Amino acid sequence: MNNKNRELWLSINPFVHLETKKDATLLYNTLSKKAVVIKDKKMIAVFQRIHTSERGGFVISQQEYESDLFQKLNNLFRKYHFGKIYTINQQKEPFVFRNELFFEKNLFDYSGDKNFTAYHSKDLFEEMLQVNVYVTSYCENTCSVCHMAAKQSLFCYSDNSTSFMSCESFHNIMQMLYHQDGVINILGGDISKYPRLDRVMAIISAFPQKSVNLFLNSTILESTMNAISSLIPPNLSFVLLFNSVKEYKTFIHSNQIPMIIIKKRIVLVFSESDLLEMKSCDDAFVMVIPIYDGSNIGFFEQFVYINEKDLQDKKMSLEDILINKKMNVNNYGIINVFPDGTVKTNFNNRSLGNLSEGLENLLWREMKRKDGWMKTRTEKPCSECVYQYLCPPPSNYEIAIGKPNLCTIKP
Ligand code: SF4
Numbered sequence: 044m045n046n047k048n049r050e051l052w053l054s055i056n057p058f059v060h061l062e063t064k065k066d067a068t069l070l071y072n073t074l075s076k077k078a079v080v081i082k083d084k085k086m087i088a089v090f091q092r093i094h095t096s097e098r099g100g101f102v103i104s105q106q107e108y109e110s111d112l113f114q115k116l117n118n119l120f121r122k123y124h125f126g127k128i129y130t131i132n133q134q135k136e137p138f139v140f141r142n143e144l145f146f147e148k149n150l151f152d153y154s155g156d157k158n159f160t161a162y163h164s165k166d167l168f169e170e171m172l173q174v175n176v177y178v179t180s181y182c183e184n185t186c187s188v189c190h191m192a193a194k195q196s197l198f199c200y201s202d203n204s205t206s207f208m209s210c211e212s213f214h215n216i217m218q219m220l221y222h223q224d225g226v227i228n229i230l231g232g233d234i235s236k237y238p239r240l241d242r243v244m245a246i247i248s249a250f251p252q253k254s255v256n257l258f259l260n261s262t263i264l265e266s267t268m269n270a271i272s273s274l275i276p277p278n279l280s281f282v283l284l285f286n287s288v289k290e291y292k293t294f295i296h297s298n299q300i301p302m303i304i305i306k307k308r309i310v311l312v313f314s315e316s317d318l319l320e321m322k323s324c325d326d327a328f329v330m331v332i333p334i335y336d337g338s339n340i341g342f343f344e345q346f347v348y349i350n351e352k353d354l355q356d357k358k359m360s361l362e363d364i365l366i367n368k369k370m371n372v373n374n375y376g377i378i379n380v381f382p383d384g385t386v387k388t389n390f391n392n393r394s395l396g397n398l399s400e401g402l403e404n405l406l407w408r409e410m411k412r413k414d415g416w417m418k419t420r421t422e423k424p425c426s427e428c429v430y431q432y433l434c435p436p437p438s439n440y441e442i443a444i445g446k447p448n449l450c451t452i453k454p
């Protein structure tokens with residue numbers, strides 16, 4: 044066959060992430076980590092054709108190949124190893140594997156069908172990575188961050204009620220999770236006011252193989268320590284919560300650091316100066332969490348919002364991108380259990396139901412709703428953006444700020 048009549052096959056390499064929208068196409072090479080955004084309308088049309096092609100590519104003639112459009116494309120493919128254009132045997136078009144995620148058991152397809160048997164409840168329990176147990180929402184303190192912080196990050200909160208989780212419910216949770224890998228975090232309220240704190244500590248001790256974290260606000264540290272000091276089980280670690288940099292610094296300089304296993308210190312920051320102050324602290328256990336307080340949007344725009352350079356410099360594997368398409372890594376595997384037994388996958392989400400209905404049933408409900416563990420960037424403007432799955436999944440900051448996207452790309 045002479046060159047004039049030959050046919051060529053055009054396709055994207057399987058390790059390349061292709062995202063094509065109305066006005067732009069993104070090509071991201073997951074091996075070299077190079078990203079290119081294309082705005083040329085004719086090129087976008089070619090990529091849309093590849094995207095919708097069942098065989099992962101299509102055939103072009105020699106004449107098309109020689110056109111400016113396909114020469115430009117070929118140069119782009121060669122420069123970044125995005126794809127290939129090569130001569131094919133007319134009888135046999137090649138097949139290119141699409142870079143889709145093939146789950147052996149496709150939990151993500153569950154739609155509430157009772158006959159869905161590919162996944163079992165036992166497997167579903169194994170998906171639980173973190174259980175946050177709010178044993179009480181009672182607290183007499185009046186911290187200004189209360190509720191605001193818990194809506195954005197894992198933090199204590201009070202709702203002015205005198206709600207306490209029953210010891211039986213707490214025992215059931217420990218028992219359910221004893222043989223799972225998931226982390227258990229205990230939060231309040233003011234835990235020192237829990238009427239049967241001795242019983243809670245005894246329950247934790249009864250499950251020695253399971254490590255448990257107790258999240259404790261520094262403002263109630265002393266009273267809690269007085270209440271539990273003689274009862275602390277060896278499998279209990281502490282995460283200290285600081286409402287501000289000032290409170291953290293006072294604590295560090297107070298020489299009153301209790302003799303307990305402190306796993307982490309979480310400090311809330313609200314401004315650039317808070318960040319700078321924390322930068323100068325040489326504390327390997329500290330973790331700073333930015334909090335939106337309604338007046339510091341400038342701080343968020345500067346330090347939290349994502350920009351185009353951040354995205355183009357991102358080092359993502361194909362697996363990371365495919366995971367972003369299917370699940371929300373901020374929420375996945377997390378459940379929150381409130382003092383009255385209410386269960387939510389995210390603090391801000393609607394309730395899944397009550398623990399008394401059986402955790403298994405509630406988890407299946409979550410699998411059907413897909414608004415927590417599987418909340419991805421499917422809303423506008425993200426659904427129309429080429430960075431849709433390069434971007435981290437939606438977080439609680441979007442909810443607190445009241446915007447579906449925290450970026451400078453589509454303000
Ligand atoms: S200690 Fe925690 S729960 Fe109590 S008021 Fe302060 S932030 Fe809220």
Ligand code: SF4
Binds near residue numbers: 420452
């Ligand atoms: S947040 Fe949404 S709109 Fe902004 S870059 Fe990410 S995907 Fe695009």
